[in-house]
Amino acid sequence: MAGVKTTQYTPTVPRIDLQFVSALAPTTQEVDISSEGCQSHSCSSRLGVDDKERFRDLMIREANYDPVTTPSTHRTDSISWDDYFLAMAFLTAKRSKDPNTQVGAVIVHPETKRILALGYNGFPRGCDDNILPWARHGESELHKKYLYVCHAEVNAVLNKGSTDVKGATLYVALFPCNECAKTIIQAGIKEVVFMSDTYHHTDACRASRIMFQMAGVRLRKHIPAFQSLSLPLREERDSIN
Numbered sequence: 001m002a003g004v005k006t007t008q009y010t011p012t013v014p015r016i017d018l019q020f021v022s023a024l025a026p027t028t029q030e031v032d033i034s035s036e037g038c039q040s041h042s043c044s045s046r047l048g049v050d051d052k053e054r055f056r057d058l059m060i061r062e063a064n065y066d067p068v069t070t071p072s073t074h075r076t077d078s079i080s081w082d083d084y085f086l087a088m089a090f091l092t093a094k095r096s097k098d099p100n101t102q103v104g105a106v107i108v109h110p111e112t113k114r115i116l117a118l119g120y121n122g123f124p125r126g127c128d129d130n131i132l133p134w135a136r137h138g139e140s141e142l143h144k145k146y147l148y149v150c151h152a153e154v155n156a157v158l159n160k161g162s163t164d165v166k167g168a169t170l171y172v173a174l175f176p177c178n179e180c181a182k183t184i185i186q187a188g189i190k191e192v193v194f195m196s197d198t199y200h201h202t203d204a205c206r207a208s209r210i211m212f213q214m215a216g217v218r219l220r221k222h223i224p225a226f227q228s229l230s231l232p233l234r235e236e237r238d239s240i241n
Contacts, residue, residue: 015232017228089104105120132148166187174199175196190218
């Protein structure tokens with residue numbers, strides 16, 4: 001009646017495999033530049049003892065249900081927020097057509113954990129992927145990809161639309177270059193969570209660290225709890241939520 005179109009979609013592949021180890025193989029020795037005292041899994045909040053007792057009393061009073069004597073069970077093997085958003089960055093990177101390096105970036109609200117924007121490395125809109133060069137080497141700088149490609153972090157910021165990303169957290173597999181650092185800082189993003197720091201000793205990354213420190217952007221290196229993640233797309237579910 002409302003004219004809403006519905007389409008049943010069948011995935012073209014049975015599953016998507018995200019490889020966290022081989023996706024960005026380091027070419028130089030990586031250095032951990034995480035903030036002192038920062039723990040990778042510190043995102044989840046924990047209820048205090050007083051809160052738990054107060055909420056238990058609330059359930060008993062209002063629902064006649066005691067969660068201590070009749071507890072309900074939940075999954076204990078769900079992935080952490082950091083692993084989840086970094087996996088989302090790797091999944092987004094699969095949209096990149098770059099034959100050498102595929103990078104994805106995810107901007108997240110630090111409190112609500114809402115995804116505010118996604119981006120991956122590629123050419124600007126309207127620029128033909130089949131015409132511009134994807135090569136890393138060439139006779140001229142114009143024959144290489146670097147003058148044309150927009151990095152994942154920049155695309156994520158540009159894709160935010162009217163959403164405010166001030167104070168947000170950006171997840172990205174590869175530590176941002178100096179050009180991306182400028183955009184991140186100007187957008188008001190206050191934390192960058194990365195996995196690989198392959199180009200730590202390059203001038204581009206040195207400049208990034210200088211600007212991030214001056215602007216008060218927190219840097220945090222996160223290593224996922226798993227080396228790979230398989231996402232089945234054609235699996236039939238036994239139950240309906």
